Amino acid sequence: MFNIQQKFFGLDISDFSIKIVQLKKTKEKFDISACDQIDLKPGIIDNGVIKDEEKVKEKIKKLINNCRFGKITSDNVVACLPETKTFIKLIEIENSNEKDIDSHDSLNSIIIKEAEKHIPLPIQESYIDWQIIEKDKDALTVLIGAAYKKITEQYAKILADLNLTILALEIEEVAIARAILPEERMPNPEKNQGTKVILDIGASRSSFTAYDTNTILFTISLPISGKKMTESIAKSLNISYDEAEKKKIKCNLNSKSKRNIKARSVIIKILSEFANYVKKAIIFHNNHFYDHDPINQILLTGGMSNMPGIASLLAEKLNNQVDIANSLNSINKTEKIIDNYSKNYDQSASFTTAIGLALRNYIIEE
Numbered sequence: 001m002f003n004i005q006q007k008f009f010g011l012d013i014s015d016f017s018i019k020i021v022q023l024k025k026t027k028e029k030f031d032i033s034a035c036d037q038i039d040l041k042p043g044i045i046d047n048g049v050i051k052d053e054e055k056v057k058e059k060i061k062k063l064i065n066n067c068r069f070g071k072i073t074s075d076n077v078v079a080c081l082p083e084t085k086t087f088i089k090l091i092e093i094e095n096s097n098e099k100d101i102d103s104h105d106s107l108n109s110i111i112i113k114e115a116e117k118h119i120p121l122p123i124q125e126s127y128i129d130w131q132i133i134e135k136d137k138d139a140l141t142v143l144i145g146a147a148y149k150k151i152t153e154q155y156a157k158i159l160a161d162l163n164l165t166i167l168a169l170e171i172e173e174v175a176i177a178r179a180i181l182p183e184e185r186m187p188n189p190e191k192n193q194g195t196k197v198i199l200d201i202g203a204s205r206s207s208f209t210a211y212d213t214n215t216i217l218f219t220i221s222l223p224i225s226g227k228k229m230t231e232s233i234a235k236s237l238n239i240s241y242d243e244a245e246k247k248k249i250k251c252n253l254n255s256k257s258k259r260n261i262k263a264r265s266v267i268i269k270i271l272s273e274f275a276n277y278v279k280k281a282i283i284f285h286n287n288h289f290y291d292h293d294p295i296n297q298i299l300l301t302g303g304m305s306n307m308p309g310i311a312s313l314l315a316e317k318l319n320n321q322v323d324i325a326n327s328l329n330s331i332n333k334t335e336k337i338i339d340n341y342s343k344n345y346d347q348s349a350s351f352t353t354a355i356g357l358a359l360r361n362y363i364i365e366e
């Protein structure tokens with residue numbers, strides 16, 4: 001197991017940006033001791049595949065050595081793998097007498113055999129990992145994870161080339177859940193909190209994660225992103241991508257004013273399509289995880305969750321409670337990522353993954 005005194009930082013590598021966060025443990029929560037972000041031009045990373053390795057290395061090096069807020073003081077890294085190249089699901093395995101679940105090797109082969117029935121990635125080309133969530137006389141409940149070997153090896157090689165020591169390469173949604181859900185920090189199996197959904201809407205992709213009583217149930221990628229939304233605005237209004245991006249960022253869905261009305265209607269149309277995908281994922285949950293509680297809260301994170309009015313619009317479309325997640329749930333109240341950058345909007349939602357990665361070893365140990 002890791003030593004919690006060991007320093008490390010979280011590194012979130014996405015198609016259009018790389019983010020870095022280092023935390024410092026205080027009595028109860030954490031201070032952000034370093035954080036920064038660097039944008040990437042399109043094509044450097046495409047759908048999680050690093051196309052220009054030298055460029056990515058150069059950008060990571062720059063983030064580490066010239067961090068604009070605070071100082072990165074470690075060579076140990078917890079990074080995440082691209083969401084579209086990984087898979088995670090809670091499965092149940094019948095615990096029959098014939099199964100030898102007491103020896104680790106035998107248990108491993110039972111779980112891998114069962115996991116293969118669920119994993120949509122090519123098995124020979126994937127790494128599979130698992131964690132027992134619950135064990136009783138009738139069944140084993142196991143969280144299975146998988147990631148493309150090629151991608152995992154590419155990310156590992158890049159980090160090793162930078163002389164970094166990799167403490168973990170995580171599935172992104174695990175890091176996100178850790179950053180925003182208090183029960184991840186203080187697991188409480190007794191308390192039934194209902195099933196929650198996390199919707200992460202970023203620049204290049206979005207994801208749906210169902211979570212119940214201290215574990216992820218499953219995640220699904222959804223075909224909507226901040227970039228696609230900007231492209232649709234640009235096309236509909238016949239304006240440049242940059243102008244469309246500005247209009248999108250300024251958009252307030254609660255506004256009744258005629259200004260920006262065209263961009264607003266494009267956004268509402270896309271969010272309605274998005275809500276339909278979310279509804280389908282909720283149906284999947286209800287059909288496959290019917291022994292879990294119904295979904296009683298939807299939490300939004302990722303840069304798109306900054307859009308004023310997005311939570312109430314989705315709440316109406318989904319007929320459920322929708323709230324903006326608190327990415328700084330584990331961070332001391334005085335910290336705000338807006339202060340670190342002095343930009344005009346709070347970037348906390350964009351830093352959710354990086355914060356979750358930076359929390360990993362502390363929370364695993366406690």
Ligand SMILES: Nc1ncnc2c1ncn2[C@@H]1O[C@H](COP(=O)(O)OP(=O)(O)OP(=O)(O)O)[C@@H](O)[C@H]1O
Pocket residue numbers: 014015016017201202203204205206225226227245248249250251301302303304305306307308345349350351
């Ligand atoms: N106020 C806002 N209104 C609408 N969209 C916003 C707002 N602020 C940021 N965004 C959008 O959020 C997106 C960036 O989100 P985020 O930082 O979570 O993405 P990312 O982590 O770089 O990408 P990904 O995780 O999808 O690969 C951009 O598309 C940006 O336009």
Ligand SMILES: [Mg+2]
Pocket residue numbers: 014202203302350353
């Ligand atoms: Mg992201």
